[in-house]
Structure formats: C-alpha cells, structure tokens
Amino acid sequence: MGERKIPFSPSLLIISSFFFIFLRLFPSAVADDAAIMKKLAANLKSTPTDWTGSDPCSWTGIKCDNSNRVTAINLASKSLSGTLTPDLNQLTQLQTLALQNNGIGGSLPTLANLTNLQEVYLDNNNFTSIPSTFFTGLTNLQNLSISQNINLEPWLIPASLADSSSLVYFYASNANAVGTIVDIFGSFPNLQSLRLSYNNLTGSLPKSFAGSGIRNLWLNNQVLGLSGPIDVIGTMTQLSQVWLHQNAFTGSIPDLSNCTTLFDLQLRGNQFTGVIPSSLMSLSHLVNVSLDNNNFQGPYPSFGTGVLVTLGTTNNFCNSKPGPCAPQVTTLLAIAGDLGYPMNLATSWGGNDPCQGWTFITCDAQKNVTIVNFAKQHFTGTISPYFANLTSLKSLLLNDNNLSGPIPATLTSLIQLQTLDVSNNNLSGLVPVFPAGVTLKLTGNKFLGSNSTSGGGGGGSPESSPGSRSPTGNNNSTSGGAKSSHGRSGLIAGVVVAAVIFMGVVAFVICYAKKRKQKTGLVPLPQNEKEMGKNGAVGPSNGYGGFGSELQSQSSDTSEVQVFDGGNVAISIQVLREVTNNFSEENILGRGGFGVVYKGVLHDGTQIAVKRMECAAMGTKGMNEFQAEIAVLTKVRHRHLVALLGFCVNGNERLLVYEYMPQGTLGEHLFDCNANGYPPLTWKQRVTIALDVARGVEYLHGLAQQSFIHRDLKPSNILIGDDMRAKVSDFGLVKNAPDGKFSIETRLAGTFGYLAPEYAATGRVTTKVDVYAYGVVLMELITGRKALDETMPDDRTHLVTWFRRVLINKDNIGKAIDPSLDPDDETFEYICKVAELAGHCTAREPSQRPDMGHAVNILAPLVEQWKPSSHHEGDGYGIDLHLSLPQVLEQWQSEGTSTTVGGDSFYNRSIMSHGNTQSSIPPQPSSFGDTFKSTDGR
Ligand SMILES: *[C@@H]1O[C@H](CO)[C@@H](O)[C@H](O)[C@H]1NC(C)=O
Numbered sequence: 001m002g003e004r005k006i007p008f009s010p011s012l013l014i015i016s017s018f019f020f021i022f023l024r025l026f027p028s029a030v031a032d033d034a035a036i037m038k039k040l041a042a043n044l045k046s047t048p049t050d051w052t053g054s055d056p057c058s059w060t061g062i063k064c065d066n067s068n069r070v071t072a073i074n075l076a077s078k079s080l081s082g083t084l085t086p087d088l089n090q091l092t093q094l095q096t097l098a099l100q101n102n103g104i105g106g107s108l109p110t111l112a113n114l115t116n117l118q119e120v121y122l123d124n125n126n127f128t129s130i131p132s133t134f135f136t137g138l139t140n141l142q143n144l145s146i147s148q149n150i151n152l153e154p155w156l157i158p159a160s161l162a163d164s165s166s167l168v169y170f171y172a173s174n175a176n177a178v179g180t181i182v183d184i185f186g187s188f189p190n191l192q193s194l195r196l197s198y199n200n201l202t203g204s205l206p207k208s209f210a211g212s213g214i215r216n217l218w219l220n221n222q223v224l225g226l227s228g229p230i231d232v233i234g235t236m237t238q239l240s241q242v243w244l245h246q247n248a249f250t251g252s253i254p255d256l257s258n259c260t261t262l263f264d265l266q267l268r269g270n271q272f273t274g275v276i277p278s279s280l281m282s283l284s285h286l287v288n289v290s291l292d293n294n295n296f297q298g299p300y301p302s303f304g305t306g307v308l309v310t311l312g313t314t315n316n317f318c319n320s321k322p323g324p325c326a327p328q329v330t331t332l333l334a335i336a337g338d339l340g341y342p343m344n345l346a347t348s349w350g351g352n353d354p355c356q357g358w359t360f361i362t363c364d365a366q367k368n369v370t371i372v373n374f375a376k377q378h379f380t381g382t383i384s385p386y387f388a389n390l391t392s393l394k395s396l397l398l399n400d401n402n403l404s405g406p407i408p409a410t411l412t413s414l415i416q417l418q419t420l421d422v423s424n425n426n427l428s429g430l431v432p433v434f435p436a437g438v439t440l441k442l443t444g445n446k447f448l449g450s451n452s453t454s455g456g457g458g459g460g461s462p463e464s465s466p467g468s469r470s471p472t473g474n475n476n477s478t479s480g481g482a483k484s485s486h487g488r489s490g491l492i493a494g495v496v497v498a499a500v501i502f503m504g505v506v507a508f509v510i511c512y513a514k515k516r517k518q519k520t521g522l523v524p525l526p527q528n529e530k531e532m533g534k535n536g537a538v539g540p541s542n543g544y545g546g547f548g549s550e551l552q553s554q555s556s557d558t559s560e561v562q563v564f565d566g567g568n569v570a571i572s573i574q575v576l577r578e579v580t581n582n583f584s585e586e587n588i589l590g591r592g593g594f595g596v597v598y599k600g601v602l603h604d605g606t607q608i609a610v611k612r613m614e615c616a617a618m619g620t621k622g623m624n625e626f627q628a629e630i631a632v633l634t635k636v637r638h639r640h641l642v643a644l645l646g647f648c649v650n651g652n653e654r655l656l657v658y659e660y661m662p663q664g665t666l667g668e669h670l671f672d673c674n675a676n677g678y679p680p681l682t683w684k685q686r687v688t689i690a691l692d693v694a695r696g697v698e699y700l701h702g703l704a705q706q707s708f709i710h711r712d713l714k715p716s717n718i719l720i721g722d723d724m725r726a727k728v729s730d731f732g733l734v735k736n737a738p739d740g741k742f743s744i745e746t747r748l749a750g751t752f753g754y755l756a757p758e759y760a761a762t763g764r765v766t767t768k769v770d771v772y773a774y775g776v777v778l779m780e781l782i783t784g785r786k787a788l789d790e791t792m793p794d795d796r797t798h799l800v801t802w803f804r805r806v807l808i809n810k811d812n813i814g815k816a817i818d819p820s821l822d823p824d825d826e827t828f829e830y831i832c833k834v835a836e837l838a839g840h841c842t843a844r845e846p847s848q849r850p851d852m853g854h855a856v857n858i859l860a861p862l863v864e865q866w867k868p869s870s871h872h873e874g875d876g877y878g879i880d881l882h883l884s885l886p887q888v889l890e891q892w893q894s895e896g897t898s899t900t901v902g903g904d905s906f907y908n909r910s911i912m913s914h915g916n917t918q919s920s921i922p923p924q925p926s927s928f929g930d931t932f933k934s935t936d937g938r
Pocket residue numbers: 234235255256257258
C-alpha cells in the first residue's frame with residue numbers, strides 16, 4: 001500500500017521513469033481503472049449502450065468503491081463477443097468478474113495477484129487459452145467457474161491454485177483441462193464443490209481429497225479416463241454427490257460407511273471389480289446409484305426401496321437376485337479380494353459355480369475346487385488365509401507373482417494339499433509347518449524366513465510327494481467319487497491335476513478315434529499323472545503334438561508346445577488326416593477366401609469341422625486372422641457361440657478344429673430352404689434363434705473375459721444344430737475391444753447390407769455395430785428377405801431402408817412378413833414386438849440403439865411363451881455353460897461317451913461341430929456368405 005503514495009512525491013527524472021515502469025506493473029490510480037475499462041469496452045463487442053461515458057463507475061454492470069476503484073464487472077448473458085483486455089489484472093480492487101454466458105473469445109488475461117478477487121464466472125464462452133499464471137496469487141478467490149469453454153487449448157490445472165485457500169466452488173467442466181488432478185486439496189478447507197467433468201484429465205484421485213470438505217464431486221466422462229482405485233472417497237465424509245462415471249477407475253468400492261450424507265453415487269462405465277460393500281447398501285441417504293458397465297462380483301446387491309440402481313449386464317454377480325453366493329464362491333471372492341480383485345478374475349469368475357469355467361480353477365467330479373493356479377499373473381496383494389476353506393485343495397500355485405506378506409498358517413490345515421508353489425514372489429515372515437509330504441516351493445522370496453520343517457522344501461520335484469502317506473486316506477473320503485470312476489477306467493489312478501484335464505481334451509478327441517466306444521467315458525491317457533505333472537506334455541508318439549497348459553508353463557521348458565493363454569488344444573496333422581479321410585474331396589464342406597473346410601468323422605461317428613489354410617494363400621492378414629481366431633475363441637465359450645476345439649500348425653498350414661453344426665447356416669434355412677430341402681422356419685424357431693444369437697453376442701460384448709465385437713454378424717455366420725438352436729460363428733473378424741473403451745477405429749470389415757452407417761462412414765467400431773447387424777438379421781427373420789437383394793425394385797433393395805419405412809405404420813407390417821409364416825393374431829403381436837426391436841437396433845445413431853442385453857430381455861419372454869420348461873435358459877447369462885476346456889473334459893468324463901441326444905450340455909452329443917469358419921474379407925460383397933453345407937444326414 002505504501003507504494004501508492006510514491007508517484008505523488010517529488011522526484012528526480014530518472015526516479016520518475018522508474019516509477020512510470022513500476023506504475024505499469026502495480027497501477028493504483030483511479031485514472032488507470034478508467035483507462036483499462038475503456039480498453040475493455042473497446043475490445044468487447046455489443047457492450048451496453050452506456051459504456052461510452054467517461055466514468056466507468058456509471059456504466060451498466062460496473063460497481064466501484066468510494067475511491068472510484070472498480071470492484072465488480074457483471075455482464076452475464078449480455079450477448080457479448082470480442083475479447084478481454086490483457087491488463088485486466090490491473091483492476092486491483094476487483095472482487096467480482098462475471099462474464100458467463102456470452103460469446104467472448106481470445107486468450108483469457110491473467111488474473112495473477114488480484115488479491116481482492118472473490119468470484120470469477122467465465123463459463124459458457126469461447127475463450128481460446130488460459131495463461132499459466134491465471135490462478136496465481138488469488139488469495140481471496142471463493143468461486144470460480146470456467147466450464148463450457150470447449151475451444152480452450154489444453155491446459156493444466158496449476159498447482160498455484162493452492163494460493164486460493166478460501167475456495168468454495170471450482171467448476172471447470174467441458175473446458176479441455178488435461179493432465180492430472182493436482183494434489184493440492186489439503187489447501188482448501190472450505191471447498192464444497194469440484195466439477196471437472198468432460199475433460200481429458202488422467203491419473204488417479206489425489207490423496208489430498210482425504211478429509212477435504214468436498215460435497216459435490218463431478219469427475220465423470222474424461223476422454224481417456226481417470227484411473228486407479230477410489231479408496232480416498234471413503235475418507236471424504238462430507239460427500240453428498242459423487243459422479244465418477246465413464247472413466248477408467250479400477251479396484252473395488254471402498255468402505256463408505258463414513259460418507260453418511262451421500263445420496264448420489266455414479267460409478268457406471270469404469271473397470272471396477274469386487275463385491276458391492278454392505279456399507280454402500282446401508283447408506284441411509286442414498287437415492288441414486290449406477291454400477292452398470294463395470295465388472296463387479298459377489299452377491300447381487302440389495303439396496304433399500306426407493307433407491308434407483310442401475311446394474312447393467314456386464315457385472316458378474318453370482319446370482320440374478322439378492323442372496324448369498326455359494327460357499328466356494330464366497331471363499332474364492334475373498335481370495336480375489338486379498339489380491340485387490342484383479343480384472344482377469346472379475347471377468348471370468350461369474351455365476352455361482354466356480355467349476356463352471358472359472359479361469360485358474362479346477363474341480364473334481366464332486367465340484368470341489370482341487371487346483372488353484374495363479375502362476376505368472378502379475379498379481380499383487382497377499383495370500384488369503386481363506387484358501388483354507390477350500391478343503392479339497394490339492395495344488396496351490398501362486399508362483400511368479402508379486403505377492404507380499406506371510407504364508408498364512410491356515411494353509412497347513414489343508415489335508416489334501418500336495419503342492420504349494422509360492423516361488424518368485426516377495427513374501428515375508430516365517431514359513432508355517434506343513435505336514436510332511438507337501439511339496440513346498442519357496443525360492444525367490446528374499447524376505448521369507450527359513451524355519452520350514454516340511455519334507456518338500458524349495459524346489460522339490462512334483463513326483464516326489466503326492467499320496468505317499470496318510471493324506472491318501474483323506475483323498476478317498478473327499479474325492480472318492482472321482483477317484484473310483486477313474487479307477488474303473490483303469491487308466492488314470494490318483495487325483496486329477498490340471499495337466500490331466502487340459503490334456504484330456506485333446507486326448508478325448510484322439511482317444512475317441514483310437515479306442516472306439518469305451519463305456520467308461522474316461523480319457524485313456526497313456527501316461528500316469530506324475531509324469532504329466534513333470535513334463536506337462538505328451539510326446540508326439542501319442543498322436544498329437546502336445547498342448548499348452550498353465551501347469552506346464554511353470555515346470556517345463558522342454559516342451560515344443562505352443563502355449564496360448566486359454567490352454568487350447570494342439571492336435572497333430574496325422575489325426576486330422578485320419579479323421580478327414582486324408583482331406584478328401586468328399587469331405588469338403590466349403591471353400592472360402594483362406595482355404596477349405598473339411599468335415600471330419602471320428603471313429604465313433606463324432607463329427608468335426610476342420611478349416612485348413614495355407615500360409616502362402618493367407619498372407620500376413622490370414623496369419624493374423626489365424627492368431628486372432630485362436631486367441632479369441634479360446635477365451636470365448638458359450639452355449640450360443642461355436643466352439644474352437646483345437647488347432648494344428650503343420651509347416652505352412654494352419655488348421656482349426658470346430659464343433660460341427662449339422663443343420664448348416666441360418667441363411668440356408670431362411671433364404672434357400674427349398675434348395676436345401678429344409679422346411680421353412682416356423683416363427684417359434686425364428687424367435688428362438690434370434691434369442692440364441694442375442695445371447696451369444698451379448699456374451700461377446702460384455703460377459704466374455706474381455707469385450708469383443710463380432711463385426712460380421714449375418715445369417716451365414718449363424719449356425720444351426722439338430723435341435724434348431726443357433727450358435728454364432730466366424731470370429732475371424734472379431735476385434736478385441738480395448739479395455740474400458742468400446743470404440744476403436746479400424747479397417748473396415750464386414751458385409752454390405754449389415755454395416756452400421758457410422759461404421760461404413762468412419763470405420764469406428766463399437767458394440768453398437770453388432771447391434772445394428774443384429775437388427776438386420778431380425779428383419780431378415782421377419783421378412784424372409786436378404787439384407788441386400790438386387791432382384792428387388794430399387795426402393796426395396798436395401799432391407800433396412802425399406803423395412804424402417806414399413807415400420808412407420810404398424811398396419812404395413814402384415815404385408816412385410818414372410819408369407820410362409822402366416823401368423824395368427826397372437827403371433828402377429830409378437831412379430832410386431834420383434835419388428836419394433838429390429839427398428840430400434842438399426843437406429844441411425846449408435847447411441848439410440850439398445851444393448852444386446854435389451855434384445856435378450858425383449859425376446860426371452862416371447863420364447864418362453866412357447867418353451868416354459870427351458871430351465872437351462874433361465875439364468876439369462878449363459879454363464880452356466882461357459883465351460884472351460886477342463887470343464888468340458890470333466891463333463892465328458894462324468895457323462896460318458898454316449899452320443900445320445902438329451903440333457904443340457906451342448907457337448908454331450910455331437911461334440912464337434914462345423915464352423916462356417918470362413919472369414920469374410922473387407923468389402924467384396926459378392927464373396928461373402930461362404931457357407932458350408934452340411935453333407936450329413938438330418
Ligand atoms: C470412519 O470414521 C471413524 C472415526 O473417525 C474411523 O475410526 C474409521 O476408521 C472410519 N472408517 C473408515 C472406513 O474410514
């Protein structure tokens with residue numbers, strides 16, 4: 001303040017000059033405020049008419065203090081344009097700057113050191129940049145809003161904002177803010193509202209949120225997504241509204257029991273995992289919660305009445321209504337919890353039966369977990385003491401992770417335990433005393449104590465321990481069923497280990513071929529389990545080249561086997577030659593861009609489809625496609641998706657073995673039924689097929705371990721079984737959706753007539769591309785007409801265009817229906833519902849199209865109308881059949897080799913199927929629809 005008097009004191013010329021410069025930096029005279037205001041008036045356009053007089057204090061929107069210093073500029077919603085003046089921060093008495101809802105552009109001036117400034121409203125303008133000193137020294141700032149300035153150059157929220165320790169509201173939504181949220185929130189004891197939605201902020205929630213007074217926290221819809229866990233939310237006790245949706249947050253919902261005033265929690269569209277905490281469900285003020293589009297697990301959440309909850313279809317709750325999970329599920333989720341609920345467990349571990357396709361888990365015939373194999377998963381966290389609850393556990397492999405903490409003493413109570421491998425982690429503490437005979441592998445843990453008195457010790461060889469003493473008796477008591485059934489076969493003695501099971505799938509195929517119908521239904525493995533545990537692979541002399549398994553990967557480096565992450569099956573060329581009659585012409589099911597598909601018949605009559613491709617013919621794209629199919633199909637297992645059963649690499653050749661679908665493709669039934677000798681599909685069959693496809697695709701989109709987009713859904717890729725149920729095939733074009741974000745730009749692939757407009761125009765792929773194609777298939781099912789039919793008049797060539805016109809008036813629908821349907825009134829009503837769904841699915845805007853889950857919800861009641869007893873469809877998730885190969889084997893073993901039809905399993909009959917496995921190539925409409933007609937009798 002003292003400086004202000006200096007310009008008025010007499011001084012030398014040189015000093016005057018100095019002060020002149022000084023004055024420019026720290027202006028204090030009334031005259032300067034007026035000058036700046038005049039400049040402002042000149043820069044802005046459409047200012048109020050009275051902004052022309054010489055005294056700014058009399059202008060509209062301007063307030064001054066007793067010394068005629070400007071304290072407030074309030075020009076909100078005045079249709080202003082133009083720019084601001086760069087020296088605005090010389091209005092040192094300014095307390096309020098309110099310019100919101102105008103069209104002001106240009107660079108924002110710095111507000112640095114406006115120590116009196118309390119309120120700044122700049123939202124909803126066209127500003128183009130923010131100077132880095134903008135927030136510096138605003139020591140009295142309380143409210144700042146700069147939201148809705150979408151033309152701003154990317155800017156970082158500066159750490160200098162911490163100067164504003166009086167901050168109450170800070171809004172910068174949709175303002176192109178980038179970088180991390182700076183960790184300065186300990187500086188704002190009064191901050192109530194932080195809104196930073198719709199920016200491109202990245203990184204994790206700052207630690208200093210802890211204990212801040214923030215009530216209203218909006219961080220939703222960041223472009224790439226904020227990430228990391230949200231544990232800090234549990235410490236923000238003032239919170240009332242929390243919007244974190246559409247980000248990339250991970251981990252589980254923290255204990256929120258101290259957030260007693262929370263009423264709105266939006267978590268949808270992240271990568272959350274874990275069990276919904278009861279502390280959330282019991283918050284008394286909670287009104288709105290969204291949890292959809294995450295990977296939550298555990299019991300189906302139960303919120304109080306009046307709470308609006310969205311759960312979506314991607315979460316993996318154990319049940320479809322509230323209630324506890326099965327005991328083994330509860331235990332395994334507790335185990336996952338101690339690992340921080342890793343994503344790969346969250347996506348695979350769905351449903352209420354860990355023996356139904358859960359990755360890393362193997363069960364015995366009594367559905368007790370016998371093997372947990374978490375080797376090499378980059379897991380962090382600790383070893384759960386709840387492993388002790390898995391009382392049948394024989395093998396626990398935790399090696400090559402980054403686990404810390406001790407080996408829980410509870411593990412010593414596992415009476416069946418034979419192998420515990422914790423090597424190469426960061427465990428600490430003393431090793432508890434395990435019974436003699438348990439093989440312990442402890443190496444590679446720098447801090448692990450060495451008081452182990454166990455017989456095994458680090459590096460003991462697997463065959464040295466199992467079953468050599470008292471636990472053998474216990475084996476008999478808890479897994480006697482499995483054992484005795486194995487015993488009957490006389491081929492496998494002892495307990496099942498993972499290697500056996502992985503191997504068994506191959507062995508099953510092969511041994512079928514070699515050992516005709518054996519009543520036992522057991523896999524006649526040529527080697528005993530100990531050898532397999534050691535080598536992990538069977539030699540080529542057994543008729544197949546080996547296979548990949550997770551067990552093997554940690555104990556064998558001598559195998560020639562290619563290891564893929566799903567543990568899929570390599571089959572030797574000799575076997576495939578044998579079953580396809582040396583790839584004879586008669587066995588050809590079809591030809592396509594990448595080779596030939598053969599039908600194979602195993603000795604017992606079981607049929608398979610073998611797709612054979614030459615590398616030369618395929619080029620790199622074909623090779624990529626091969627890898628893609630392998631990688632995708634091994635991860636995908638669902639009742640309504642054609643299963644890849646094995647593969648073979650033979651010199652330049654690549655071969656894939658699929659289940660064989662005896663009734664050909666939907667296209668053959670729908671469009672060429674006469675030519676193919678099929679009766680026309682009834683409405684009941686059509687809607688059932690539609691539901692099957694919806695379930696298969698829904699699974700691809702959200703329920704598979706990762707999200708997949710098919711990209712080429714069409715009737716020639718929908719295969720029909722003898723029961724007239726459908727499976728989706730041809731995953732060669734499936735593109736794995738990147739984590740969390742379901743939109744990718746990509747080379748165009750697909751088939752004209754089924755291409756969603758935005759995909760055709762931009763190559764942008766989302767799950768909604770499949771929804772569109774699905775809508776087209778529904779239209780084809782209703783009308784019996786092809787998506788593109790050049791034989792029709794121009795206005796009817798493109799089915800979607802024509803049918804959407806038909807849909808405008810329901811009275812027209814009758815005429816558009818396939819004449820062979822001839823529906824009664826009730827059926828007509830159902831057809832109209834499906835027609836409406838088809839219209840919805842083919843909406844021009846992807847955002848207007850529903851999810852596949854919606855299609856399932858619409859169609860399921862229509863199908864159940866006719867099939868009240870289809871109990872196996874009841875769960876609506878299809879998880880019950882998303883069997884892993886080990887489970888498939890298990891099932892084969894327990895069900896025997898009978899080839900009779902019946903039961904729920906799609907494997908218990910024609911094990912293999914055929915695939916219309918040709919992959920379509922980018923736009924070449926005439927070459928699409930490679931279909932492989934069944935030569936098999938019906
Ligand atoms: C809740 O607050 C109490 C008291 O401050 C504290 O002891 C407890 O640890 C908090 N709970 C959580 C989950 O943060």
